[in-house]
Amino acid sequence: MGHIDPVLIDEVKYRYNSVILHYRKSSIQDNTQRVSPLSFELEATLKLARFLCRRELPKDVVELLTNAADGARSLIDASDRLVLYVEIARLYGAIGYHRKAAFFSRQVAQMYLQQENRLNAISAMQVLAMTTKAYRVHTRASDSEHSQNDEAGPSPGNSGKVHHHSVVSLFECQWSTLQMVVLREILLSAVRAGDPLAAWSAAARLLRSYYPLITPAGQNGLANALANSAGRLPSGTRCADPALPFIRLYSFPLLSSQADIVKRNPAREDWWMGSAPSGPFIYTPFSKGESNDSSKQELIWVVGEPVQVLVELANPCGFDLRVDSIYLSVHSENFDAFPVSVNLPPNSSKVITLSGIPTSVGQVTIPGCTVHCFGVITEHLFKDVENLLLGAAQGLVLSDPFRSCGSTKLRNISAPKISVVPQLPLLVPHIVGGDGSIILYEGEIHDVWISLSNAGTVPVEQAHISLSGKNQDSVISIAYETLKSSLPLKPGAQVTVPVTLKAWQLNMSDPDTVSGRSGLGSTGRHFKDGNSPTLVIHYA
Structure with a gap:
């Protein structure tokens, strides 16, 4: 601003205050004048406020604007009062008093709404839109650019963490009543202005954020407002502000084919050694001693194979x-999501399965879900609900929507890093003859035929059979060469591998023996899984 001359500022303040005092005395002495001296007094007050605003003297500006606002009540002409409130709001915004500026902007909007016509309603809606950030009720679209900048380069140490200041900025429960009033005014002005999308957005924000403070009749009224607004919108309209339901990530279940995916080392001849199953587990016996940081969890999906969330x-x-x-909302183009429809009764929650198919190799990020509800398409982000639940735990928001619906408290689920790999073969085992349940007496020898079918879309080029667990010596022979001679096993082909077993001798420490049960019984449930050998087949 350059050098500020205090002598000049004091001189200007003295002269303007003298003029303001003169007009004030004239107004008191004669109230019958055609042009009230009050108008000149307020104009002089605003001119002095503009001058001091440019000199960065907010304390003096606030005092002048307070006096001007008091004088506005004595103005007879509503248009004069409207112009005065506009200027007061502008000057408060210029010195950084955004909430005071929002207050007087609302006064302007209310004066517009007093005249029930479409043009004034449009003006009211535009003025109210400028107050939403100050009242923390702004639409998600207004700060999407800011959020994109925050997500452009998160540091590895902060990934998956929710910052406290972001929660406080999103939720200020002590303002709830005033925020509801502002959103109702926006909804009313949008309806009168004939803007169905703005009306839908305001009703959605009002219902989603303040449902605990709204009566059931009021909730039904907002639902009707959403439906009526959607009826005036083209089919497929999208809105940045979600309404209902609330959606949180529950889990990433693994199909049997995904649970057995391992990473191999093609440079080693024994490529199956040292491999470990992938999956979003906090602890597995295959990753003992490694960090269980959720940011390092990794999930592998296969091109063309269905997945579930x-x-x-x-x-x-x-x-x-x-x-x-x-x-599922996936912004990359390597995933096809399958939509489902859901009915939710009042005050209820439900866990559903969403599925899709990866279409090409690459990374997949699932930030949330795309929802078509109340006639409009919206995107529900998991991180928004995480912030909401964190705010509820800290008392910053009104209610936890899941707990109010009777849902159990769920630990924080972080989406793992998802990688899509090329198509893989899929061996499906089957015991030839019978249901795979065999009862053997101690020392009895029995032949088992295992049929392996390639249910995938690519051939099996490598395969290796190994044993794990206890009593491995009970497996007398495995026809390794039969499997190797059938390679490559093309899609749809199958091979039968004979295996010879010998029932091992029971130990007296076996739980069933100690409890008095005979190993020769006919129940078929004599041993724990840890006592039986396991046949492991690695293939690629």
């Missing part, structure tokens, strides 16, 4: 909620 939905309101479609 469990999510939990909550409807904490007092009406039946129909979700027309919900599917």
